[in-house]
Amino acid sequence: MRLFAASLATETNTFAPIPTDRRAFVSAFYARPGEHPPWPTLCSAPMIAARELAAAEGLTLIEGTATWAEPAGLVGRAAYESLRDEILDQLRAALPVDIVLLGLHGAMVAEGYDDCEGDLLARVRAIAGPGCTIGAELDLHAHLTETMVRAADLIVSFKEFPHTDFLARARDLARLCLARARGAIRPAPALFDMRAIGGFMTSREPGRSFVDRLLAMEGRDGILSISVNHGFQAADVYDVGSKVLVYADGDADAAARLAEQLGREILSWGRAGVPPHPKPTEAIAEALAIPGGPVVLADRWDNPGGGVAGDSTVLAEALLARPEIPAALGALWDPVAASFCIAAGAGATLPLRFGGKATPSSGRPVDATVTVRAVTEDLRIPFEQSVVSLGPSAAVSIGALDVVLSSTRAQTFNPAVFTELGIDLAAKKIVVVKSSNHFHAAFAPIAAGVIYVDCGGPYPPDTARIPYTKVRRPIWPLDPHPFAAVG
Secondary structure: OEEEEEEEEOEEOOOOOOOEOHHHHHHHEEEOOOOOOOOOOOOOHHHHHHHHHHHHHOOEEEEEEEEEOOOEOOEOHHHHHHHHHHHHHHHHHHOOOOEEEEEOOOEOOEOOEOOHHHHHHHHHHHHHOOOOEEEEEEOOOOOOOHHHHHHOOEEEEOOOOOOOOHHHHHHHHHHHHHHHHOOOOOEEEEEEEOOEOOOOOOOOOOHHHHHHHHHHHOOOOOEEEEEEEOOOOOOOOOOOOOEEEEEEEOOHHHHHHHHHHHHHHHHHOOOOOOOOOOOHHHHHHHHHHOOOOOEEEEEHHHOHHHOOOOOOOHHHHHHHOOOOOOEEEEEEEOHHHHHHHHHHOOOOEEEEEEOOOOOHHHOOOEEEEEEEEEEEOOOEEEEOOEEEEOOOEEEEEEOOEEEEEEOOOOOOOOOHHHHOOOOOHHHOOEEEEOOOOOOHHHHHHHOOEEEEEOOOOOOOOOHHHOOOOOOOOOOEOOOOOOOOOOO
């Protein structure tokens, strides 16, 4: 049996001012056939699962390109088409194949292509033929489209937010695809569109218990796989919104009943799946009221994982107004400021302007005299089974506030963002992270508390006010919900 695996992924914020070209993929992560490292990246875990499956089952594995661009704005047409066609040519050269495993995201949007993954999967189907088993892993923040579901035999999305399970779900996908290719199962899909834009965190209730139940359902009573796709609200596309995809073994009606049941249950929560988001001064006051430290403040709407710059200074200014509070903030994207600090060297004192460059909602640049605490030519941090580079980086001090400046946009996945540059988080009352929720798994064990902060952007924080032009209506919260009481 012959198995082909490849990966092409990014998450597109169509409202972000940062264009995505081919260089964005190559500089972030680009592995030619056979060059993928022995660990997974967020959206390339099927490459690792394919290697494991081939070794365990004696399959012939042909690897294609695997590449990822840090979330940003619209992907250029030439960039998408060149990477897509590179993988398609590799698939043609590998024919015949029995299984195709693809690591995708599900929310890539390119010039002329609002559904890149649907386009890619349809072309893969046309090349591989109707007898080939095609499987794809998606981020749960995907726009799960009918085109994707029709073209693939199996789609498995992450269940966890934060994304702690991308390798586990890739292994699920590989196992199910092999079973289908051998005729042991007949996956019948059902897609339930919740007609809502929203999501929930699995690091808190009710999401935590809900996902535990989903995991327990799989493999029982003919249910093969359950994926809850929250969608990605910062994209103006027709298919934006939350959906449930269920595969049952040979029973589409059973899949449809369960998909609708689970979708309506999520809708019944209303906004209970997301915590309150105080403004900066309120969040700092709440943090000071929590005994011990550090208290983590998540700058959710300046999260590079949502396609924005990660250079907002709003919380930095709020902390500088409270110079008595020992605090740390990072990683703030400013390659120019980072390069100045690296040139000056550890121990140097210099006037520095940093942050506040990408959009008006990024705040004003900070002008301060800083002391360079530490520098590195490559700040590498763990993220679950993967490793993420923030590029040349520096830690600077302004009184009691330490700030990590990075050259590469990436979320603050791990305390190593700070500790690798000598910042003692145990000595801090407040630690600000540029992340939506992916920080939680690594920071929660050391945090006295976690507070999600609304700094006003640049990511569009208020769904009801996002200027969509393409989304299918009606959809909540833009409209009254068409079939459920949601609030």
